[in-house]
Amino acid sequence: xxxxxxxxxxxxxxxxxxxxxxxxxxxxxxxxxxxxxxxxxxxxxxxxxxxxxxxxxxxxxxxxxxxxxxxxxxxxxxxxxxxxxxxxxxxxxxxxxxxxxxxxxxxxxxxxxxxxxxxxxxxxxxxxxxxxxxxxxxxxxxxxxxxxxxxxxxxxxxxxxxxxxxxxxxxxxxxxxxxxxxxxxxxxxxxxxxxxxxxxxxxxxxxxxxxxxx
Numbered sequence: 001x002x003x004x005x006x007x008x009x010x011x012x013x014x015x016x017x018x019x020x021x022x023x024x025x026x027x028x029x030x031x032x033x034x035x036x037x038x039x040x041x042x043x044x045x046x047x048x049x050x051x052x053x054x055x056x057x058x059x060x061x062x063x064x065x066x067x068x069x070x071x072x073x074x075x076x077x078x079x080x081x082x083x084x085x086x087x088x089x090x091x092x093x094x095x096x097x098x099x100x101x102x103x104x105x106x107x108x109x110x111x112x113x114x115x116x117x118x119x120x121x122x123x124x125x126x127x128x129x130x131x132x133x134x135x136x137x138x139x140x141x142x143x144x145x146x147x148x149x150x151x152x153x154x155x156x157x158x159x160x161x162x163x164x165x166x167x168x169x170x171x172x173x174x175x176x177x178x179x180x181x182x183x184x185x186x187x188x189x190x191x192x193x194x195x196x197x198x199x200x201x202x203x204x205x206x207x208x209x210x211x212x213x214x
Contacts, residue, residue: 016199023195026062026069030187033058034086034180041094046162051091059083062187070194071201082186089180095163096173103156105168108134110151127155127165136165 037058041051062083067076106129114124114137123145125138136157138147147153147167154168 019195019199019202023069023191023198026065026195027188027191029065030062030086030191031184033062034090034184034187037086037090038093038180041091042098045095045098046164048091048095051094052087055087055090059087066191066194069191070198072197075190075194075197079187079190082183082190085179085183085186087183089176089178089183093173093176093180096166096171096176098163099156099158099166099171100173102159103163103171104159105154105156106130107152107154110138110147110149110153113145113149116149125149134165138165138167 037051037055040054041048044050059080063076063079066079067073070076108127108129110125111128111133112126114126115122121141121143123140123142125140125145125147127134127136127138134157138153138155140147146169155165156168156171157165
């Protein structure tokens with residue numbers, strides 16, 4: 001028997017229906033990861049580190065499962081782009097939705113900038129409202145803030161003190177939700193393509209390139 005005949009004989013038998021169900025399961029996994037991390041962000045309001053960590057873990061799990069589905073690496077690597085949308089959307093949607101729902105809007109004047117003295121890039125703007133100085137500061141980490149001392153801006157603060165105060169112009173919960181959905185839809189499209197190509201690859205007995213290297 002020739003080497004070609006041996007490869008044909010050893011090619012695995014893959015059931016189309018089972019593979020399709022597995023593909024749908026991976027699609028569902030992507031949406032579950034996005035939904036669960038958004039829920040974690042709601043539970044951990046005011047602590048972004050927790051949903052960031054769980055989101056990164058969830059996205060990594062999805063990449064690994066997608067690689068197994070596709071039986072190759074390039075689509076798994078491509079899924080990192082929508083993963084960024086899922087991560088950012090799921091982490092930022094909850095606090096911004098909370099501010100949209102229960103936040104108190106107020107026009108304030110910026111009276112001081114903590115970075116003015118040391119020339120750093122971590123700006124903590126002191127704010128003065130109609131009842132005097134606010135306990136919270138408006139924080140900006142970067143070299144070129146949109147505001148400076150003397151500016152009057154509208155801010156939204158959480159009456160419960162859980163979510164940090166933000167400038168009203170920076171709050172876009174609808175945009176964050178759209179980003180989250182866009183990422184999940186991107187995962188769905190990539191997963192369906194990965195399922196189709198993975199089924200073909202397995203029926204042909206093809207292995208991922210990196211696994212062919214001894």
